[in-house]
Amino acid sequence: MVRPYDVAEPLLFGDVDQYIMAFARAKFASLAKGAISRMQRWEASGIFEGEADGLRSLWDEWCWYQANHSSDTPLLSDAIEETLDELIETVVSELSKTEAVLLTRAADAEAPDILHFEQHITRSNAMVSLCTKVGIYRFDQMLLEFAETMGLTKSDVEGPMRLAYNHLRDEMEIAGQDVSHMDNSKAVVAEVRRVLTEEGATPRRPIWTTERQAFDNAMIAEIVREVICEAASRRCLSRFEVN
Numbered sequence: 297m298v299r300p301y302d303v304a305e306p307l308l309f310g311d312v313d314q315y316i317m318a319f320a321r322a323k324f325a326s327l328a329k330g331a332i333s334r335m336q337r338w339e340a341s342g343i344f345e346g347e348a349d350g351l352r353s354l355w356d357e358w359c360w361y362q363a364n365h366s367s368d369t370p371l372l373s374d375a376i377e378e379t380l381d382e383l384i385e386t387v388v389s390e391l392s393k394t395e396a397v398l399l400t401r402a403a404d405a406e407a408p409d410i411l412h413f414e415q416h417i418t419r420s421n422a423m424v425s426l427c428t429k430v431g432i433y434r435f436d437q438m439l440l441e442f443a444e445t446m447g448l449t450k451s452d453v454e455g456p457m458r459l460a461y462n463h464l465r466d467e468m469e470i471a472g473q474d475v476s477h478m479d480n481s482k483a484v485v486a487e488v489r490r491v492l493t494e495e496g497a498t499p500r501r502p503i504w505t506t507e508r509q510a511f512d513n514a515m516i517a518e519i520v521r522e523v524i525c526e527a528a529s530r531r532c533l534s535r536f537e538v539n
Contacts, residue, residue, distance in 0.1 A: 303328050303527045306519050313418065320402030323395065328523035330387045343376065359528040384517045394459060396511035403515055420453070420460040435461050435479045436487050450491045458484055
């Protein structure tokens with residue numbers, strides 16, 4: 297399969313764990329590749345017919361457009377720019393909310409540090425793994441252990457703990473392991489409601505819908521666009537013959 301592009305990982309400025317940064321760089325590159333792959337599968341629109349030969353796909357047209365057109369042709373520019381934006385929006389919308397939160401944290405040096413969310417995710421995953429190894433399988437027990445370890449209330453940490461617990465249970469079930477000794481998602485939700493009532497806490501909105509959103513799809517899309525544009529500019533354009 298011909299892959300006429302070279303995608304570089306973006307430069308990011310977020311102040312987060314090195315493993316999250318590594319994940320984010322690779323994920324941004326993957327999102328860009330996904331958008332480019334879709335552009336390669338689309339036949340050329342013919343919008344540059346008469347100007348250039350050898351443009352077989354939308355990706356070919358985009359690369360040629362980047363090298364040869366300016367904003368002096370606003371109608372043409374708007375059309376092809378909007379096409380790219382729609383493709384990027386599609387691939388970004390396929391992110392899980394947790395992925396979107398982590399990408400935003402990695403990209404934005406001023407992103408909100410909401411209860412050190414990314415650290416809680418990492419630590420809650422470690423806690424769930426540790427508990428299962430010592431024979432603790434119930435969500436309420438793990439939540440208590442995690443809250444005491446962190447020196448926080450259960451309502452403070454139930455979000456990342458719930459993500460970690462449900463993820464591990466689902467992965468075990470997918471792998472064909474017996475999960476009858478673990479709480480299902482309804483039982484987990486019931487325990488969270490009990491904790492919130494017991495602690496007199498207000499039910500939290502999801503971490504990604506706080507007053508200043510912890511994820512920013514527009515920011516993510518802009519970085520994906522930068523990676524795509526860089527790939528287009530570094531691609532060898534000599535194969536396109538200008539009329």
